[in-house]
Amino acid sequence: MASGEEDGALEEKETNNKKRTKSIIATAWLMFYNIAMTAGWLVLAVAMTRYYFQKGTHKGLYRSIARTLKFFQTFALLEVGHCAIGIVRTSVIVTGVQVSSRIFMVWFITHSIRQVQNQESVILFLVVWTVTEITRYSFYTFSLLKHLPYFIKWARYNMFIVMYPLGVIGELLTIYAALPYVRKAGMYSLRLPNKYNVSFDYYYFLIIVMLSYIPLFPQLYFHMLRQRRKVLHGEVIVEKDE
Ligand SMILES: CCCCCCCCCCCCC[C@@H](O)CC(=O)SCCNC(=O)CCNC(=O)[C@H](O)C(C)(C)COP(=O)(O)OP(=O)(O)OC[C@H]1O[C@@H](n2cnc3c(N)ncnc32)[C@H](O)[C@@H]1OP(=O)(O)O
Numbered sequence: 001m002a003s004g005e006e007d008g009a010l011e012e013k014e015t016n017n018k019k020r021t022k023s024i025i026a027t028a029w030l031m032f033y034n035i036a037m038t039a040g041w042l043v044l045a046v047a048m049t050r051y052y053f054q055k056g057t058h059k060g061l062y063r064s065i066a067r068t069l070k071f072f073q074t075f076a077l078l079e080v081g082h083c084a085i086g087i088v089r090t091s092v093i094v095t096g097v098q099v100s101s102r103i104f105m106v107w108f109i110t111h112s113i114r115q116v117q118n119q120e121s122v123i124l125f126l127v128v129w130t131v132t133e134i135t136r137y138s139f140y141t142f143s144l145l146k147h148l149p150y151f152i153k154w155a156r157y158n159m160f161i162v163m164y165p166l167g168v169i170g171e172l173l174t175i176y177a178a179l180p181y182v183r184k185a186g187m188y189s190l191r192l193p194n195k196y197n198v199s200f201d202y203y204y205f206l207i208i209v210m211l212s213y214i215p216l217f218p219q220l221y222f223h224m225l226r227q228r229r230k231v232l233h234g235e236v237i238v239e240k241d242e
Pocket residue numbers: 030034088089090091094095097098100101102104128129132136140141143144159160163164165166167168171209212213216217220223224227
């Protein structure tokens with residue numbers, strides 16, 4: 001064999017080895033991440049159920065699980081990173097919209113506006129998020145292990161049909177309930193005159209956020225419907241936004 005060919009074969013071998021090492025590290029990280037997230041959301045499910053049965057009311061439930069919720073939902077920001085560096089085959093845009101809307105609900109609505117924390121709508125989206133995330137992260141974990149029980153696959157690609165709209169209703173009702181408090185307190189708002197000469201009204205910003213669900217939510221929903229057709233019915237789908 002000519003030495004040029006030998007060099008080429010050696011280089012290819014090295015590249016393949018590097019790729020394999022990268023993929024082992026990525027898989028190990030994703031295993032850890034998915035197991036941690038499944039466990040986190042299971043802890044939330046148990047804590048919420050226990051609270052409700054012990055106290056017999058949903059009042060105070062949010063406060064009792066707030067820390068854990070904020071931790072695990074914020075941790076989900078890493079998912080945008082997973083897509084960006086290419087270790088999962090999901091669109092950065094779709095994941096970015098999904099994760100940022102959740103982070104926004106957790107930090108800029110329920111954490112910031114205490115008066116809404118006991119609303120039924122908060123419990124609605126909390127229950128919906130919890131059920132969805134336990135299913136989603138266990139789906140990813142078992143997929144990586146290549147032993148995915150059919151009922152988890154089925155749940156992942158069917159439950160969202162009902163859960164997604166329910167979650168959106170819970171989120172929108174909560175933002176709506178927050179509006180009067182935000183207006184009254186003038187929170188996160190900047191009025192003129194000020195040294196920067198800019199004005200920002202959080203109240204109107206929240207209205208814009210609510211309106212943004214109209215164009216954005218259908219895109220997430222249809223993305224999931226396409227995933228469903230691909231995974232459950234084996235349809236080949238070409239994604240445009242990757
Ligand atoms: C600053 C102000 C912001 C204001 C924003 C306003 C936004 C308004 C609209 C937003 C509305 C959102 C509402 C929402 O919060 C309500 C709810 O969530 S209610 C509960 C119901 N929700 C759901 O069911 C969530 C559905 N969504 C998702 O699952 C994902 O988030 C999504 C990114 C949308 C879709 O997931 P994905 O594209 O990843 O599909 P797949 O699960 O089929 O995965 C594709 C492939 O990637 C692999 N993958 C992905 N992640 C992992 C992982 N962690 N570990 C391992 N593998 C992973 C997966 O296995 C697939 O691989 P393959 O193609 O090889 O099979």
